[in-house]
Amino acid sequence: xxxxVLQRLASGLIxxxxxxxxxFALIHMIPGDPIRIMLGENASAEQVHALREQLGLNDPLxxxxxxxxxxxxxxxxxxxxxxxxxxxxxxxxxxPATVKLAASGMALAICIGITMGVLAAKxxxxxxxxxxxxxxxxxxxxxxxxxxxxxxxxxTVKLGWFPIAGGTGLRDLVLPAVTLGxxxxxxxxxxxxxxxxxxxxxxxxxxARAKGxxxxxxxxxxxxxxxxxxxxxxxxxxxxxxxGGTVIIERVFDWPGxxxxxxxxxASRDFPLVQGIILFIGVIFVLVxxxxxxxxxLIDPRIEIGQAKEGGA
Amino acid sequence: xxxxxxxxxxxxHGQTPERERGVLYKLWQKPKSRYSMLILLAVIAVGIVGPWxxxxxxxxxxxxxxxxxxxxxxxxxxxxxxxxxxxxxxxxARVTLMVAVMAVSITFFTxxxxxxxxxxxxxxxxxxxxxxxxxxxxxxxxxxxxAIVAILGPSLTNAMIAVGIAGIPKYARLTRASTLAVKxxxxxxxxxxxxTSNARILLLQILPNIMSTLLVYTTLxxxxxxxDTAALSFIGLGAQPPTPEWGTMLSEGKEYxxxxxxxxxxPGIAISVVVFSVNILGDALRDIxxxxxx
Numbered sequence: 001x002x003x004x005v006l007q008r009l010a011s012g013l014i015x016x017x018x019x020x021x022x023x024f025a026l027i028h029m030i031p032g033d034p035i036r037i038m039l040g041e042n043a044s045a046e047q048v049h050a051l052r053e054q055l056g057l058n059d060p061l062x063x064x065x066x067x068x069x070x071x072x073x074x075x076x077x078x079x080x081x082x083x084x085x086x087x088x089x090x091x092x093x094x095x096p097a098t099v100k101l102a103a104s105g106m107a108l109a110i111c112i113g114i115t116m117g118v119l120a121a122k123x124x125x126x127x128x129x130x131x132x133x134x135x136x137x138x139x140x141x142x143x144x145x146x147x148x149x150x151x152x153x154x155x156t157v158k159l160g161w162f163p164i165a166g167g168t169g170l171r172d173l174v175l176p177a178v179t180l181g182x183x184x185x186x187x188x189x190x191x192x193x194x195x196x197x198x199x200x201x202x203x204x205x206x207x208a209r210a211k212g213x214x215x216x217x218x219x220x221x222x223x224x225x226x227x228x229x230x231x232x233x234x235x236x237x238x239x240x241x242x243x244g245g246t247v248i249i250e251r252v253f254d255w256p257g258x259x260x261x262x263x264x265x266x267a268s269r270d271f272p273l274v275q276g277i278i279l280f281i282g283v284i285f286v287l288v289x290x291x292x293x294x295x296x297x298l299i300d301p302r303i304e305i306g307q308a309k310e311g312g313a
Numbered sequence: 314x315x316x317x318x319x320x321x322x323x324x325x326h327g328q329t330p331e332r333e334r335g336v337l338y339k340l341w342q343k344p345k346s347r348y349s350m351l352i353l354l355a356v357i358a359v360g361i362v363g364p365w366x367x368x369x370x371x372x373x374x375x376x377x378x379x380x381x382x383x384x385x386x387x388x389x390x391x392x393x394x395x396x397x398x399x400x401x402x403x404x405x406a407r408v409t410l411m412v413a414v415m416a417v418s419i420t421f422f423t424x425x426x427x428x429x430x431x432x433x434x435x436x437x438x439x440x441x442x443x444x445x446x447x448x449x450x451x452x453x454x455x456x457x458x459x460a461i462v463a464i465l466g467p468s469l470t471n472a473m474i475a476v477g478i479a480g481i482p483k484y485a486r487l488t489r490a491s492t493l494a495v496k497x498x499x500x501x502x503x504x505x506x507x508x509t510s511n512a513r514i515l516l517l518q519i520l521p522n523i524m525s526t527l528l529v530y531t532t533l534x535x536x537x538x539x540x541d542t543a544a545l546s547f548i549g550l551g552a553q554p555p556t557p558e559w560g561t562m563l564s565e566g567k568e569y570x571x572x573x574x575x576x577x578x579x580p581g582i583a584i585s586v587v588v589f590s591v592n593i594l595g596d597a598l599r600d601i602x603x604x605x606x607x
Contacts, residue, residue, distance in 0.1 A: 011447070018448030029464045037466075137596070141589035143540050143560070145547050146581035149567055153578070157571055164571075244453030248544045252567065262456070263548050266463040274463045278452065285451050 098257035108181030117192020195227030236292025346597035419477025428488025472551035
């Protein structure tokens, strides 16, 4: 157990190191001169020279990386090229809004996904099963930003129940959270169904039924807890796709989170900010995954080293 | 063993044994996959001849009918500068198909190469390649694609490349897992023992045996590629106006959501129908080719 946790920590560190290289290398992978691209065609030679100095692009690569990492470890992700403010400040300002949206979306996804999955498994091969699984397939096929647009069209434009966009209050949160939740719920419901179907065919379920246990007790006490083990892992992995999903959904609802910050940064070619956001999202994701892996090994003591990753793919 | 006997009996009666029948035949037998194949064939046909079917020029503005509702003249209405939405949708089919094919090709060839190399060579090569894949997997797909667009600059071609690259890590992991399973099977060990060259083993034994798994995931990957490229275009990092791309059209539609419901509706339906059909087909393929993973 202890060895497993240590191993996960070590591989997490390697991944973190890799992400730092990736985000560092970003500006060096740009074809052409990144400084020229940032400053535009009309920049003077002095301006170009000054920005190159400021970003430290004249130093040899290893020195640059070392300087970059020294800064990062001290919480200095550089300075936004457009606003002149520290990148970390920009990110931390937007992060709470993204967390709020992603957490609400996740909560909804878990409720919808597990309910649909259990129902589909309980009524396997009936109309309910067919409907729930069709919805799940439809959910992964519809572009989630389009689902958001449709919700705006129906609930905001036609019915006027929700404000159009731009705020971060509870009423502003409902539609984007539903949009995100529906997307993430599809995977959860499929996996819950698969887990429940398998567990329900086990001998101990037959025993539980044979000894006259109430069906509800069979379903929720005996079957559900055992079927939930893979679901917990996928919920952890879903957090990554939720972080990705929020990027697009934020644009649909003008939600002032990390996603809209990233889109603007890319559109305005603010490379230091782009680097910072990539690094930040990568670190968050690695930490979440680490947490999930460790929690997972606590829930299911059977887990062996190296198995967690394979199960999630 | 007992399962094999009916097939033997039926072939003795001059019929093709069930498991030797083509995959296409099996897909055709199921209504779900039959309809999705028909829809996809129709979309491909539109992708090829769409520009000749289109009643109007997709980039020509009709200033006398801005944001016109669907009518006999403009079946799906017009957009903010009076372009015919139906014609734009037809042209968009070609863009979407091309993007999907190119992006998935990038994913397929690079991912397969990395996965097979990793599994077959093993050792330190395997370790290094898979750690790199882990690192890339740690960044959500769409964010990864955005990062690549940030490097290359926003355009449809670059979005396509970005989506293709972003799909590689998962694909490489999958190929590696399938290759490992085949590699440890008796027949590969046997041919190695009799001195078959690595190239022959890879091309004639490993590749054909992992192909069915790869085919399933390649199909599903097409859906993901279409969705991700549309998303990139939607946030302005993919196709640029006036290219009639479905994601870009949705982005324009969102701007006029209060005045013109049709702008934000029809391109979304188009994307959903195509991706839904692809996903149904992928699921059906999985049932046929790779029943264990379902």
